[in-house]
Amino acid sequence: MALRQPLTQLSKRATPSQISRFAATPTTSLFPSDRKQLATVVPPVSQDATSSKGPTAMVFMNMGGPSTTDEVGDFLSRLFADGDLIPLGRLQNYLGPLISRRRTPKIQKQYAAIGGGSPIRKWSEYQAAEMCKILDKTSPETAPHKPYVAFRYANPLTEDVYTQMLADGFGGGKGGRAVAFTQYPQYSCSTTGSSLNELWKWRQRLEGKKASGEVSDEGSIKWSVIDRWPVHPGLVEAFAQNIEKTLAEYPAEKRDSVILLFSAHSLPMSVVNRGDPYPAEVAATVHAVMLRLKFSNTYRLVWQSQVGPSAWLGAQTSDTVTNYVKKGLHDLVLIPIAFTSDHIETLYEVDQEIIKEAEELGAEGVKRVESLNGSPVFIQALADIATEHLKQGKSCSKQMGLRCPGCKSERCLESKKFFMGQQAFL
Template sequence: MLNLGGPATLDEVGPFLVRLFADREIIQLPLQAWLGPFIARRRTAAVQENYRLIGGGSPILRWTTIQGEGMIRWLDRLSPATAPHRFYVAFRYAPPFSEDALRQMQADGVKRAVAFTQYPQFSCATTGSSLNELWRAARRLGLGNAFSWSMIDRWPTHPGFIEAMTRSVQIGLEQFPAAERHNVLLLFSAHSLPLKIIDRGDPYPQEIGASVQAVMVQLGFAYEYLLAYQSAVGPVRWLGPQTEQVIKQLGAQGRRNVLVVPLAFTSDHIETLAEIDHEYGELAHRAGITNFKRAPALNDDENFQRALADLVAEHLASGLNHSRQYPLRCPGCTSDQCRNLLNPVASPESVALAHDRQLRM
């Protein structure tokens, strides 16, 4: 289960930021070997304060573990032919790292593995970076041929995910007085990305948009809605509009009922608990938005755990190594690591047959 991760303690914040600003697959800076650590050091104290607000560390490992345990319970029932199943967590910038997961997989005698991104919408900066690091880690450990791999590289409109997100919106709407709910504006908020990545042709914006559209279809387009992006950092231009600016503008327009829907985050962490709940909550109050609420993250939602299991069961039954879209590199891509798959489980011939079956269905 691949994800960005988060520092579990205040002492881990600095190293977490250093790893983040060193990753050229998400942020490309001039003199990055010097400027990256410099920015990380400058931001550490402020970021530590945000983590202090939410209890001193990120809960993302706890929620990912709960989600993995629930997924496995469902998966053993849905796909008994491939049972028993196990899950391993591999974070990009905080423990447990890819090396930790791979070593444990080897110790457990695993032979068949699925790299399962926990970012529903694909980006080279998130899923791509995590996958590339997974393959590098396997080679560093001498485990390049230890496991037969396939991957679930995106799932922005999977029915189970959309159903879980729709239910989250509905729960969020219950926080408003019944007489006000028809006037609630849904503000979908996703993590932003540097525009340099988007300009290369990264699919993230279109997949975020697809998720928004699918949720609104389930809601019957009964509410007004907007999409914005949050968490821009560093001296580069980021994808917008920025959530904080939209909140200010909505307040200036006289909007009083706003529900933020954290669409790209499948569990609570600093972006939901500190940035949305505290920072944006205070901003909304100053802007005159009297009812500013957040839809709950999926966290320990059993329907979401079932959706994760459905995704894996469908993938295992498909006979495919990855999605049809995965091999398509961004038009402006210059990396020789993108779109790799280490030691694929299915041969090109069997993949071609599986795609042919899908086309005939």
């Protein structure tokens, strides 16, 4: 929901996931005890064939969320300790812990209200495992494919996943290949870029340095990246089918007049003005879905989860719903177009705040489209994207190599240079 007060006075209606999506650069984990919690346990995967190109680690990357209410405190502490994510100036080390401690009880109640924690880990692990089963059949030359999930601010953390991969026989002098597969279909420096920067940082630290200080490439994991997929036909089809299913719940005489509101997490205008590609790529997804639906309904792209006092990309989802309802437009369908599974933004912000407020205003026709979650169409799309990537033999998309016009981050530059440089090993 929209927040207009300073970060030191965060709204009671803000969620931690509203903040976590916008980490601009990586930071070192301040919680060594978290490393005791190893990465996601990798379940057995079916194996139809192996070759010199396998095995392949398939690493799903996302910002994550606390799986239990007990994890909320550490989750918030990581968020507020990051000066690039939430700049608090010279008082960062004091204000960060203070804000996180004050926020924890309220945020724990929000997670309790959606079942005791975020389901994003459950869905990510399921999607990754099911995709790998398909990949073993569609890309036998790179089998077996082992699924991993690496989160930016929640367990399993990127460093723990990398450590687990080394223990599983990838890298550490043994070589092997891994694919970093972003679970944000649309690229943003604050989401995919941040996760890749974090992965690059831990690769440099954990894969061993020479006496000269340089990181050794010999025997290390060879990485490639699936960095964006906003208009993939399978993704578009999965969204379209879920929308059609929801529209079918309306009476036939009302169905064509239902307004479709595609809702994506907003970005600060400072990030947008820097040249971040996210707004354009989200709009591309929306247009592709509407093409598939043959523009059956009127629609708008709106933005949710504004945080802090600065200007953010709008119009805001909550304001849009309220304004339409007050104008007598009560049949609205909310579509989480930039999220591939349920989490706090869908289950709490949309379901328990936005839709509830609309109902209190007398609108009974406001619904949310089901998230992609375990959709077989979506999981097949993931497998198709990964299969194509593995067969192409490219380290990343050409677009990933182009920095934002206003980018001044040296970390971003070095990260991009590393992943693009992996082409020589593929």
